[in-house]
Amino acid sequence: MDGRTALQHALVSIPVPGAPPRMTEAGAAVGLSFLDSALRLNHVRRLTERLTVVDHRVAHRATQVDVSLRMLDDGQLRATDLSRQLRGRSANGDGAIWVPVALLPRSTAAPIDIRDATGAKVPRLTGHESGELVAAGLFRLLRGILDTLPDATGDTDLRRLLTRAHEAEWLVQLAIQRLLTERRTPLLPGRRSAPEGVVEGHGAQNRALAQRVLDKYADVLADYFELFDVALDNDLLIVALDGGVDEHLLTYETPLHVTEEATPRRRAGRLLRSASEGYSLEYRSHISPGIPAYHLVVDTEPGVDIARMFLSTDADARTVATLRPDLQMLARRLADERRSPGGRGQNKILELQTQTTLRTLADLVRRRRWECAQAGLPAPDERMIACTTLGRLAVAGEGVRTRGGTVDSSILLHPMLTPAVLDQAADELVAEEMAHDVTLENDPSTSRAHAHWRGPTTTAGPTAGAPVQVMASMQMRDTTSAGPRSVRSYALAVAAAGYLLAAFLADSVWPFGPGSTAALSRIQDADAVVSVLLLVPGFLYTRLPIAHRHTVAGHLRTLPRLVAAGCIGIVAVVALAIAAGLPGVLIQIAFVAMIVLPLAGAGLLLYRRSPLPETGELVRIGAPRWLHAGAVDRSPADARFYTPLGGER
Known part of the structure; x- marks a missing residue:
C-alpha cells in the first residue's frame, strides 16, 4: 500500500x-x-558492511558507519x-x-543497538x-x-x-x-x-x-x-x-532476509554439483546516493575459501534510463534530417543534442572500461560495439573534408554516425547491462574477501535522490580438497579391503571365478569376518573430515559425504550377506559391489567442471554481461540474502 x-x-x-x-x-x-x-x-564518510557466513542460508551482518560532524x-x-x-x-x-x-x-x-568505537x-x-x-x-x-x-x-x-x-x-x-x-x-x-x-x-x-x-x-x-x-x-x-568530537565510528547489527529455498529437485542437483561448481551466494542491499564510499567484507569459516567475488551497483541506472530514449529519438531525427534537411537552425540544435548525448554515453563507456583495467581484466572488444563507436566519435573531435577543401567538424556529417548505430547502442545499454558497474575483491586471505566501491563525486544529475542498489555475488570452494581427497582415499581403501578379504576367504587371487563360489559359501568363522568388515571401514569412516550438512562446508562436501555413506553402506550389506550364510554366488556379487561402487564413487570425485575465463565465471555468478565477450548462462545462487527497500516485503 x-x-x-x-x-x-x-x-x-x-x-x-x-x-x-x-x-x-x-x-x-x-x-x-x-x-x-x-x-x-x-x-557519512564511509559505510562498511561485514557479512559472516558459516551455515547454509544463514548470515550475520554488522554495519559500521563513519560519521563526520564537520x-x-x-x-x-x-x-x-x-x-x-x-x-x-x-x-x-x-x-x-x-x-x-x-x-x-x-x-x-x-531491536538494534548502536555502539561506538569503545563498544559502549x-x-x-x-x-x-x-x-x-x-x-x-x-x-x-x-x-x-x-x-x-x-x-x-x-x-x-x-x-x-x-x-x-x-x-x-x-x-x-x-x-x-x-x-x-x-x-x-x-x-x-x-x-x-x-x-x-x-x-x-x-x-x-x-x-x-x-x-x-x-x-x-x-x-x-x-x-x-x-x-x-x-x-x-x-x-x-x-x-x-x-x-x-568531529569523527565517530558507530556499529550496529541488522537482520538479513533470505529468499525461499529452491525446489527439492533443483536443490538436489545443486548439492551434487557443489563439489565441482562451488557454493554460490548473492547479497543485495540499498545505500544512499550521498554516501561517498561503501565497503563490503565477507568472512567464512576456516576450510571454505572465497574463490571469487564481485560488487556491482546500479548507480548509473538513471543515466541509462535517460540515454536509451535519447538515442532512439536521435536516430529518428537524424534519419528525418538526412531524408529532408530542415535548415541550419534545426541542424544546429540536432548537433548540440547529439554531442550532449554522445558525451554522456562516452563517459559511461569509459567508466566501464576503466573498471576492467582496475580489476586487471581485459575489456571485451566484442561487447559494447556500438556504444564504443559512438563514444569515440564524441571525444575524437574528427571532422569531414568538404568539397571546397575545408574541414567541417559537425558530428552529424561523420560517416560512422548512422541511425542504425544509434538504435544499436540504445539496445546495447539494456542487453549488455551497462547500468551496472563492477568492483572485484582484492584480499589475499582465503576465508575473507572484500570489495570497495566509491560513489560519484557529486550527487547532482541523474543519480540524485535515487537509492543505489548494491549487489555482491561470490563463489566459495573447498579449495583445500581435504574432504574429496580423504573420501577418495577412503573409497579406494574400502575397495582394496573388499578385494583382499574376498581373496583370503576364497584362497584365490581371483575370488570371483566358479571355483571360489564353494569356498565363499563355507566361511568357517563368519563372526570374525563380520567384525573385521565393520571394524576397519568403520574406524576409517570416523576419521574422515565430513562437516555438518547444514554448514557451507557441509554443503560443499555433499557429494563426498554421499560417497562415504555409500561405501559404509555397501560394507554393511556384505557383512549382512556373510552373517546370514547366503549362497556363495550372492556373496560374490556382494563383494563385487563392495569393489565396484567405491571405485565408481572415487572416479566421480575426480570430476571437475571445465572452468570459463575469469570474466566468464564472474558473469556466470551474476556480473554484468558487458564484462565477458561470449554468451554465458547464469548459475542459480545457493543462497540469496537481501535487505528490502522501504515498502518491499
Missing part, C-alpha cells in the same frame, strides 16, 4: 479530533531536517540544536547532539519519538505546498480546509501522525449503507472535505507522497553523539 492510499484509509478510520494534535513549528523543522539528513547522509551543513546543525531544546537536557550532557545515521526499512521489528551503547531516539518529529515536518510541508496553489485564494474546498474547516485540517494532521508513530498500515473498513433518515453530519462533512482536497490535488502532491512513502516505510536511526 502506497502512502497516499494509506493516508486515505487513515482518514476513514480515525475519528475527527476536537482539538489540534500537539505539533510545534520547531518540531516540524527538526523532523524535516532529520528526514533530509537520513536521505542524503552527507555526513560535514553537517548549517541547516542540519540548527536542527540538532533545536532537537536538544525540544528534549531538554540531552542524553549525554549539554555537548551531545542528535544526528540521523541510517534509514532502515520497517520490515523487521528486531549510544543513546538513540525511539521510533515513536522520531515518528512524531517527522510527522510534524511532513504536515507542515503538506500545508506549505497547498498554500502555494492558486485555489488557496478562491472560494474552493482547499481554501475552506486551510482557513475555516479546522477539524478537517486536524484530521489530516492526526492521520499523518498516527501513520508515522504506530508503525501500522491501515485497511479500509467495510462500507455500510446508512439507515433511512441519516445524513452527513459535521464530522462526516469535514472528513469528506479532507478526502476531496487530497484526491483533487493528487497530481500536484505526487512528489510529496513519494517522500511520504519513504517516511512511512522506513525508520530513522537517530543517535546522540558528542558534538565536541
